[in-house]
Amino acid sequence: MDSRQLGPRLQGQTKRLRGSCDPQSVAVFSLIINLGKTEVEELGASPGHDNTLTIQHTCAAARWAAARGGRAPAGMWKRFSTQLNVQHIQKRRPRSQIQLCAGADECCTRDDNLLAYKRIRLRPRILRDVSVSDTRTTVQGMEISFPVGIAPTAFHCLAWHEGEVATARATEALNTCYITSTYSTCSVEEIVAAAPNGYRWFQLYVYRDRKLSEQIVHRVESLGYKALVLTVDVPYTGKRRNDIRNQFKLPPHLKVKNFDGVFQETAGPEEYGIPANTLDPSISWKDVYWLQSITRLPIIIKGILTKEDSELAVEHGVQGIIVSNHGGRQLDGGPASIDALSEIVDTVQGRIEVYVDGGIRTGSDVLKALALGAKCVFIGRPAVWGLAYKGEEGVREVLQILNDEFRLSMALSGCRNVAEINRNLIQFAKL
Known part of the structure; x- marks a missing residue:
């Protein structure tokens, strides 16, 4: 898969995963993809990549593929090494939910921390x-x-x-x-x-x-x-609205x-x-x-x-x-x-x-x-x-x-x- 197509393809992936995959895969995928606009901008793709590609998307794709015996997208590990340095890139907010990155209510305090x-x-x-x-x-x-x-x-x-x-x-x-x-x-x-x-x-x-x-x-x-x-x-x-909306629960295992x-x-x-x-x-x-x-x-x-x-x-x-x-x-x-x-x-x-x-x-x-x-x-x-x-x-x-x-x-x-x-x-x- 062309890395520039990865972000758009993953936008709706969580819905499809819920219908067809085990709870662990859904939980892993949901954990990695970041909802916060500030954090998405900060942890996005390097300049020149498709606007919807983010580091979280790339990691999610790798973990999702690995769970099924697949391989990570080529060059993903190298790109990760800059994930704490990438800034000022415009991104579209992913639709998926996560537990860790969710903040309370409107997430104002979470975003203001950054x-x-x-x-x-x-x-x-x-x-x-x-x-x-x-x-x-x-x-x-x-x-x-x-x-x-x-x-x-x-x-x-x-x-x-x-x-x-x-x-x-x-x-x-x-x-x-x-x-x-x-x-x-x-x-x-x-x-x-x-x-x-x-x-x-x-x-x-x-x-x-x-x-x-x-x-x-x-x-x-x-x-x-x-x-x-x-x-x-x-x-x-x-009140962590994203957790409520996503009905977050620890997987049974x-x-x-x-x-x-x-x-x-x-x-x-x-x-x-x-x-x-x-x-x-x-x-x-x-x-x-x-x-x-x-x-x-x-x-x-x-x-x-x-x-x-x-x-x-x-x-x-x-x-x-x-x-x-x-x-x-x-x-x-x-x-x-x-x-x-x-x-x-x-x-x-x-x-x-x-x-x-x-x-x-x-x-x-x-x-x-x-x-x-x-x-x-x-x-x-x-x-x-x-x-x-x-x-x-x-x-x-x-x-x-x-x-x-x-x-x-x-x-x-x-x-x-x-x-x-x-x-x-x-x-x-x-x-």
Whole structure:
């Protein structure tokens, strides 16, 4: 097939797949194709290709063909290596639905996570001798090779058959941090066995049944996880219209492995393979004290967007904050994560470490976040796109692209190491 014809031919493919293919193929296809206009423009084909061809289309075609013993389109893997650099290409929005890339309601916050970085400009310094550069940093006292980790994202087995195991091996190989999602499709035991020397944190929800949360805390602590990431912005699941429209469900052959056998079969409503009433909307700051009472692991709170809550986090003795709006999948209309970062850094004043996720697509985005005070950034969707591309190797490539771009952006801005990055590098554009 001519690659220029690939996009148009895939526009209606999901409907045909639903009628004729197994649930896994439909789920994989649906996972990869991106609905968001901003992300479609950012991750589109290189200049000269048909306007409807996108990297997601190419990956989807390869995975769809591979599931049937076919081959990927020629040159697809080479084209993927530029997927985090392609910009300013006009695209038509694909009609297919996906779970990962969907945002809440109108997807304004999801899209603003990307646009906010474009409003930030860099002020490079010159004649600084950047012949040698060092991207290493530390998070919670542990050295990592560069300040980009993997954020907690669910259901990696939808993107690649090895799922979170492949993601964990990739982060171990590149010596960076991987936050395992509660909703992983591999168990924490499988992940640790596959990457025994990896640096991992575990993302935690507080459930109505506190014993359920306590059991998973003790499991990950005994397995050598180094921190707990308490997600606090999900008292209820946001209204993700694309998930509703697409009737997203985890395929029957996949399970949320960390809770395999915990929940009995039920006819009641479910959210992503777990009974819908499991999350506890009554969670409050007192639960931070409760969590501290059952573990010695550092506690990092994920989902803070205001200076008031960051001050409360410090007062309650947590060890870190991830500035996050859940990838724009919870409250639509909230601030972009990067826009909320400065006031939180200014409030915390170095008493605890501050990280950020959401909207990071290039090495210069990483540099901007660090200049505004983040200790490290975490990526979600790009890691899963890499996983869908070629498993562990694909995740490695995404991380390596960001590392290479970050190193170059750092040098071009006159910084030789992470310690030299500061807010003097930043100015804001009027767009």
